[in-house]
Amino acid sequence: MSFRLFDTLTGRLGPIRRRAGRPLGMYVCGPTVYAPAHVGHARTYLYFDVVRRTFQAEGIPVRHVMNITDFEEKIDRRAAALGLTWRALARREEAGFFRDLDALGLLRPNTAPRASDFIPRMVRVAARLERTGRVHRSGDAWYYRPPERPREANFPVSTELARHAVLEPGHPFPESEATAGEFMVWQEQEPPLPSWNGPWGRGMPGWHLECYAMAGEYLGIPVDLHGGGLDLIYPHHHAENEIALALNGTAFSRHFLHTAFVLQNGAKMSKSTGNLVSIRDALAEGSAGGLRWYLLRPRFTERLSWSFSELAEATAEQRRVQAAVRRWLEGGAGGPIGASAAESLRREVRADLLDNLGTDRTIPRLREFGARLEWASHPGIARGDRPAAVRALREVEDRLGIPLR
RNA sequence: GCCGAGGUGGCAGAAUGGUUAAUGCGACGGACUGCAGAUCCGUUUCCUGGGGGUUCGAUUCCCUCCCUCGGCUCCA
Numbered sequence: 001m002s003f004r005l006f007d008t009l010t011g012r013l014g015p016i017r018r019r020a021g022r023p024l025g026m027y028v029c030g031p032t033v034y035a036p037a038h039v040g041h042a043r044t045y046l047y048f049d050v051v052r053r054t055f056q057a058e059g060i061p062v063r064h065v066m067n068i069t070d071f072e073e074k075i076d077r078r079a080a081a082l083g084l085t086w087r088a089l090a091r092r093e094e095a096g097f098f099r100d101l102d103a104l105g106l107l108r109p110n111t112a113p114r115a116s117d118f119i120p121r122m123v124r125v126a127a128r129l130e131r132t133g134r135v136h137r138s139g140d141a142w143y144y145r146p147p148e149r150p151r152e153a154n155f156p157v158s159t160e161l162a163r164h165a166v167l168e169p170g171h172p173f174p175e176s177e178a179t180a181g182e183f184m185v186w187q188e189q190e191p192p193l194p195s196w197n198g199p200w201g202r203g204m205p206g207w208h209l210e211c212y213a214m215a216g217e218y219l220g221i222p223v224d225l226h227g228g229g230l231d232l233i234y235p236h237h238h239a240e241n242e243i244a245l246a247l248n249g250t251a252f253s254r255h256f257l258h259t260a261f262v263l264q265n266g267a268k269m270s271k272s273t274g275n276l277v278s279i280r281d282a283l284a285e286g287s288a289g290g291l292r293w294y295l296l297r298p299r300f301t302e303r304l305s306w307s308f309s310e311l312a313e314a315t316a317e318q319r320r321v322q323a324a325v326r327r328w329l330e331g332g333a334g335g336p337i338g339a340s341a342a343e344s345l346r347r348e349v350r351a352d353l354l355d356n357l358g359t360d361r362t363i364p365r366l367r368e369f370g371a372r373l374e375w376a377s378h379p380g381i382a383r384g385d386r387p388a389a390v391r392a393l394r395e396v397e398d399r400l401g402i403p404l405r
Numbered sequence: 406g407c408c409g410a411g412g413u414g415g416c417a418g419a420a421u422g423g424u425u426a427a428u429g430c431g432a433c434g435g436a437c438u439g440c441a442g443a444u445c446c447g448u449u450u451c452c453u454g455g456g457g458g459u460u461c462g463a464u465u466c467c468c469u470c471c472c473u474c475g476g477c478u479c480c481a
Contacts, residue, residue: 031481044481074479229481236480259481260410263474270480297418303410303475310417313430364419364428371428374445 003054003354005225006301008233008256009155009241013356016255018224023061025219026052027253029211029228029236030066030112033093034075037100038276039295039306040262040269044229046292047259047300047357049106049401051225054353057399065218066109067211068094070116071194071204074271086194087116100279105288105401113214119196121213122205126185128247129209130199140188142200146181146242154241154251155233183208183239208239215252226253230260231268260303269306277306289322289402290315293366296359296400318402321370325404327380328373329389334382337373342392345369349396362400 002015018024028048031037048064055062070090079089098108115122126142129135134145184206189195195202215223221244226237237256244252261268264275282291285308294314298304328337348365352358381389390405397404 029481032479037481041481072479227481230476231480234477261475261481266474268476268480272479301410307417310430313417317429361419367429368427 003058004356005051005255005257006356008227008258009251009253014255016225018060018254023063024055024225025063025065025215025223026225027065027211027215027219027223028109028226029232030068030109031097032069032072032074033090033097034072034078035093035271036278036280037097038262038269038271038278039282039291040229042100042104042279042282042291043262043295043304044259045101045106046104046295047359048227048257050296050353050357050359050399051257052107053399053401054357057350057395058354063111063219064107064109065111065113065214067214068097068112068114069207069210070094070114072207076193085192090114090116100283103283103288104279104291107401111218113218115210116194118210118213118217119205121217122209123196123198125209125213125243125247126205127199129185129243132246134246135185137200141184142186143182144185144242144246146246149245154245155238181235181238181242183235183242185209208236208243211236211240212243212247212252221248221252222250223253225255225257227257227259230258231270233258257300259300260298262304262306264306266305277308282311286311286315287318289318292400292402293318293363296402297363299360300357302360317367317370320374321366322404324370324373325393329386329405330380331383331386332380334385335380338382339385339388339392341369341372342389346392346395349399353399359400366396366402366404 004013004015006013031041052062052064071086075086075090079086082089129144135142186198186200186203186205188203190202194204198205215221240252244250263269264277267273267275269275291311294311349362352362393404
């Protein structure tokens with residue numbers, strides 16, 4: 001059975017291809033560390049966690065890389081406000097970020113490189129881009145201008161968006177500093193702002209170069225699977241693709257996965273608008289298993305309107321199923337439900353997830369399984385059936401990261 | 406302006422041509438309890454946005470209209 005996922009680049013559902021004989025290379029865009037992570041981050045990283053667990057459960061090893069963007073203007077601003085150096089703030093928030101991910105039961109990436117440790121490689125990418133002759137200076141920064149491409153070559157939808165951002169008169173959002181599709185390669189600046197020596201003197205490399213350099217170092221371009229939140233498509237992943245097309249002749253990744261937003265009060269939750277629910281806030285109200293249950297209930301392509309009361313409901317549901325399973329597994333003379341029920345559940349959950357990460361089918365399935373057990377839990381499972389049931393349930397737990405026993 | 410998602414019972418949310426349209430929440434009744442909560446049992450007539458079309462048959466496919474919502478500097 002193959003693992004099919006919706007690919008944002010092609011707009012189609014298809015199997016994940018990878019280089020035979022190698023671990024699957026999964027590169028997930030990590031956070032800019034300047035403030036605590038919110039439940040929108042949690043949702044994105046959670047889906048990638050389930051993707052990773054799915055591959056692993058299928059016997060496919062995964063090499064999971066996540067970058068940590070530890071220098072950036074927003075870090076500078078907040079650090080200045082707090083009287084910290086950019087580095088001190090970034091380290092503090094990075095530690096908090098991983099604490100939050102751990103608390104949610106997310107598997108740690110195999111590698112989580114920091115941007116500031118990748119300067120020489122990013123400088124090399126900048127130099128290679130310059131050799132294409134498509135880099136020009138504007139103000140105190142250098143920009144890469146991609147060549148014209150067929151619209152379908154690189155996120156057709158967002159290319160369209162980019163075009164409208166500058167070509168449409170009276171468009172209702174501010175013009176970017178650059179022309180459509182262009183992106184910054186190098187920014188001149190001096191300490192105390194983050195700065196290093198580069199091809200054009202003292203300064204800081206552009207964000208999009210970071211992922212290209214790291215993915216190239218740890219996985220090779222193109223990677224097998226790449227993604228993040230939907231908001232990263234343009235300009236970030238668009239720009240990564242332009243770099244990869246220019247320097248490698250391929251897209252950045254063979255497959256792109258993007259997760260839909262968490263909305264709060266009808267708007268996208270984001271640090272810049274401040275309408276945030278942090279992962280810590282959420283875990284104070286619901287358990288880790290409950291938060292996973294709640295976040296996984298809609299499929300990754302559906303947006304989620306945040307609701308604390310639904311989180312509470314999800315937490316209660318998860319606990320209830322867990323309690324029913326525990327009572328069932330305590331065993332007895334052998335009730336009407338045997339190990340085959342757990343085995344069916346295991347099979348169905350596997351099929352759900354392999355089919356475009358159908359967590360929206362899986363969660364109700366768990367609920368129904370729990371309800372069936374409640375309905376006929378006494379006298380519990382026959383002793384001889386127990387090991388098989390536990391084995392099946394453990395696989396479901398491993399695939400979802402949700403405790404059931 | 407451009408792109409996208411969606412309209413199913415009080416709410417959430419399944420069912421991608423086929424019996425009485427799942428399930429959960431809520432509500433109501435009951436059991437238990439000194440009361441409440443938790444838990445368990447039962448009940449919940451009434452729901453597929455409007456209009457066409459395809460079909461023996463449509464929530465499901467096609468057309469059209471209406472409505473709602475999201476995104477488009479940075480951002481998971």
